[in-house]
Amino acid sequence: MQPSMLRALFGCLLIWLAGCQQTTLTLQTRVPEVRSIESLPLSVALVYDESIKNYTHEESFPEGRNWLIRVGNNQERLMTETFTALFDRLLILDNAESADGIDLTIIPKLKDFQFATPLQTGRDQFETWLQYSIELLDAEGSLLNEWPLSAYGSVTTTDTGRADRFLGLAINRALRDAMAQLLVDLPNQPEIKKSLIR
Amino acid sequence: MKNQGALLQVIGLTALLSGCVSTSFEQIREAETGIEAGERVAIIGRQNQLGYEADASMVRCLSHQTSKISVVNDSTFSDWMFPWFEPRLAPANLEELKTLLKRPAFAARLAKTKVRYLVWVESVANTEDRKGSMSCSVGIGVGFCLGFMMWENDAAYEVFIWDLEALTQAGRMRSNASGSSAILGALVPIPLIAPVERQSCNLVAKNLSKFILEEGNN
Numbered sequence: 457m458q459p460s461m462l463r464a465l466f467g468c469l470l471i472w473l474a475g476c477q478q479t480t481l482t483l484q485t486r487v488p489e490v491r492s493i494e495s496l497p498l499s500v501a502l503v504y505d506e507s508i509k510n511y512t513h514e515e516s517f518p519e520g521r522n523w524l525i526r527v528g529n530n531q532e533r534l535m536t537e538t539f540t541a542l543f544d545r546l547l548i549l550d551n552a553e554s555a556d557g558i559d560l561t562i563i564p565k566l567k568d569f570q571f572a573t574p575l576q577t578g579r580d581q582f583e584t585w586l587q588y589s590i591e592l593l594d595a596e597g598s599l600l601n602e603w604p605l606s607a608y609g610s611v612t613t614t615d616t617g618r619a620d621r622f623l624g625l626a627i628n629r630a631l632r633d634a635m636a637q638l639l640v641d642l643p644n645q646p647e648i649k650k651s652l653i654r
Numbered sequence: 655m656k657n658q659g660a661l662l663q664v665i666g667l668t669a670l671l672s673g674c675v676s677t678s679f680e681q682i683r684e685a686e687t688g689i690e691a692g693e694r695v696a697i698i699g700r701q702n703q704l705g706y707e708a709d710a711s712m713v714r715c716l717s718h719q720t721s722k723i724s725v726v727n728d729s730t731f732s733d734w735m736f737p738w739f740e741p742r743l744a745p746a747n748l749e750e751l752k753t754l755l756k757r758p759a760f761a762a763r764l765a766k767t768k769v770r771y772l773v774w775v776e777s778v779a780n781t782e783d784r785k786g787s788m789s790c791s792v793g794i795g796v797g798f799c800l801g802f803m804m805w806e807n808d809a810a811y812e813v814f815i816w817d818l819e820a821l822t823q824a825g826r827m828r829s830n831a832s833g834s835s836a837i838l839g840a841l842v843p844i845p846l847i848a849p850v851e852r853q854s855c856n857l858v859a860k861n862l863s864k865f866i867l868e869e870g871n872n
Contacts, residue, residue, distance in 0.1 A: 487736065488732075488733040488734070488736040489736075490736060490737070491734075491736075491759070491763050492735055492736070492737075492738055492757075492759050492760045492762075492763035492764075493737070493759055493760075494757065494758065494759045610707075612707065612710070632740065633740060633741070633742060635737065636736070636737030636740040636742065636743055637737075637742065637743075639737045640737055640738075640743055
């Protein structure tokens, strides 16, 4: 093969690689210590679904950027902190089998994860949407209700050169929104209120 | 020589336009104010789930520029009071705040922050009326820009001051600054930006501390 042909092939390879940029985001969301919420006098078992423990989102955009976003782990830690602040006694179990002295079992699941960068929205905004389903089970393990929880986070910026940083911030805001709703709205669910009366 | 004269005229005109910022300020006092030693003022950008978000850099500017009183910034206060001042949950009016204060943990936490006044900030910066054009060329070892671009920009604040001790709105302020900005491409691009955000921010910051420190009616 001619050296000029080799150079041309190498050039094509470089262009192809540049067009398939992979960005991996591993999140480290911090949610403040909760000091302005009364914990509920309930014993709750918490079961983490795979979508909470190991959720990874992978998406390729037409402009040639591939995103790999690891939401799990970080999400599991945030939920443990949130539910610990919310209930007097919290047990983390591997499955929804009944445990002694438990009032309720909660199984949070991440149903959908979506995001948009300024290239998609045409605005100077990175946005993230999270859709959870919070399953509430009685002491015997029977499903009482599935509470849908939608969370949103956005960051406004004109600096699209640091897309990973701003998308990370938008996801952090969405996770923070989700935890805030768990703290404020979960105690208002009828099943929780009934458990408090019993 | 003739060309140099024309160029100087354009530069002079641009400098004149960019320096021309007009401002307005309005203040309404609804209650007496005053602050004790150790008490703080939290400055928070208004956000809601309908998509409105106060311009973050303008909220930061107000926190930095307000002097003579102890200021707590937006993110610190939201962290202290988590989750109650998140965009979806923050009290939209004093009635909602009064409802939250019925929760013992919320009331105790708020008291512990020593925040006496809550300053809600609604801020917006706009750019419009773009005129002119500029083209830049880059070659090997050389680059230049030629042309002239001009636009109007303005920055507006609306601020609501809640007294957390009296549980009333102590007052509100409104400021607006507008001006013309330009970029002159004379081989290198020369930006001449009207500092509307800074001037609007300085106006509110200067009057905010005065408003809180001074008792009586303005």
